Amino acid sequence: MSLFSAPAGADPLGTAIKGVVRAASAGAPRSRQRTIGPSSAGHPCARRVGYELAGTEHVNASSDPWPAIVGTAVHAWLADAFAQHNRREGRDRWLVEQRVAVTPTMSGTADLFDTASGTVIDHKVLGADSLKSIKRDGPGQQYRTQIHLYGYGLARAGHDVRRVALACYPRSGFLDGLHVWSEDYDDALAADALARLAGVAELSRLLDPAALPAEPGAGCTWCPFWRPGGPADAAGCPGAATA
Ligand code: SF4
The missing domain is CATH 3.90.320.10 (Lambda Exonuclease; Chain A)
Structure with a gap:
């Protein structure tokens, strides 16, 4: 989905703002x-x-x-x-x-x-x-x-x-x-x-x-490694539900 497109019923401007914030956050040094x-x-x-x-x-x-x-x-x-x-x-x-x-x-x-x-x-x-x-x-x-x-x-x-x-x-x-x-x-x-x-x-x-x-x-x-829905493996862990 492009930054400026929005799901049906969503506010396009709100979606765009959230997209910018999420993209900047994903690129922040702490996230990497x-x-x-x-x-x-x-x-x-x-x-x-x-x-x-x-x-x-x-x-x-x-x-x-x-x-x-x-x-x-x-x-x-x-x-x-x-x-x-x-x-x-x-x-x-x-x-x-x-x-x-x-x-x-x-x-x-x-x-x-x-x-x-x-x-x-x-x-x-x-x-x-x-x-x-x-x-x-x-x-x-x-x-x-x-x-x-x-x-x-x-x-x-x-x-x-x-x-x-x-x-x-x-x-x-x-x-x-x-x-x-x-x-x-x-x-x-x-x-x-x-x-x-x-x-x-x-x-x-x-x-x-x-x-x-x-x-x-x-x-x-x-948890950065929380991956619900499956067994724990080298890539992720289901956490509290099924660990
Ligand atoms: S149980 Fe799994 S999801 Fe929960 S903190 Fe430990 S590694 Fe992370």
Whole structure:
């Protein structure tokens, strides 16, 4: 279907706008990422981590790109805001968008490091349910591992890392809805996560990702390897329905 044609009954302009947004999103660097980074390393589903390690092409085209687009735009705005604050104050309190080497083969970008408190901060732009869940239960394994891995990399680069934090902004609503979760930086937690990842990598060398233990759940529809309707194989996984 061309960008400017629309299914019967659909608004042609709306269809065209969505087509432009989807096309731009599909070409964004994050969408083409094929190596595992700190953000995926702690995912509780070993099968998903196995697909990432194998460099499997993303097959889930059904998830709506809008939350990621909003997240990327907010991250860019926040990076600028903290850099401006540094300039206004005449000092580099905030290290913004810091490139971090976690291991020789894994690197990422830490959103923010507060040199005043030794806190690594990751910005999360969340829908209402996710925000509610983090306020109630704290972050899950994936987010917690991610921020400690950034801490691990920054500590090895010589920074005095004392705390890790997630600054959780509501995707809709007001700044007053910001929720900050934090805890002491734990070097052992990061080292354990890297050891688990090495274990999954070892299994991935021997087995197809589909043979790795799966942890299906409500988040499967957001998994890049979610492919409903068939058995799990080297290209995709049916997730919660039939994994
Ligand atoms: S679809 Fe679900 S069960 Fe399958 S790999 Fe992804 S997260 Fe794991």
